[in-house]
Amino acid sequence: MTAGRKKKCRTIDFDTNNMICHCFGPVSLPKKDLESLEKIVLGEDELQALIYQDKEWLIMDEAAKKMGISKTVYAGIYTSAKKKLVDAIITPKVVMIDCQKA
Numbered sequence: 001m002t003a004g005r006k007k008k009c010r011t012i013d014f015d016t017n018n019m020i021c022h023c024f025g026p027v028s029l030p031k032k033d034l035e036s037l038e039k040i041v042l043g044e045d046e047l048q049a050l051i052y053q054d055k056e057w058l059i060m061d062e063a064a065k066k067m068g069i070s071k072t073v074y075a076g077i078y079t080s081a082k083k084k085l086v087d088a089i090i091t092p093k094v095v096m097i098d099c100q101k102a
């Protein structure tokens with residue numbers, strides 16, 4: 001028996017086929033050193049929340065409606081994404097975007 005609710009399908013507006021979906025990190029590091037760093041993975045829904053909130057400047061209510069989720073769920077996704085990015089910025093970690101189609 002699995003815990004929690006069934007994951008609801010979320011509306012993702014950006015096209016992951018046009019993205020470089022590998023990793024972003026300090027370019028000055030050799031590949032060997034870059035690969036040894038801890039990785040932080042942002043999900044598609046987290047990236048979409050960041051886009052709506054911090055690029056398109058939508059209010060939470062509008063962004064949640066566009067993603068087809070409640071404001072509470074949206075707030076959790078957005079908070080998680082921000083926390084991951086801040087962690088990657090202040091510590092030596094690599095940000096990766098999970099854009100694999102299920």
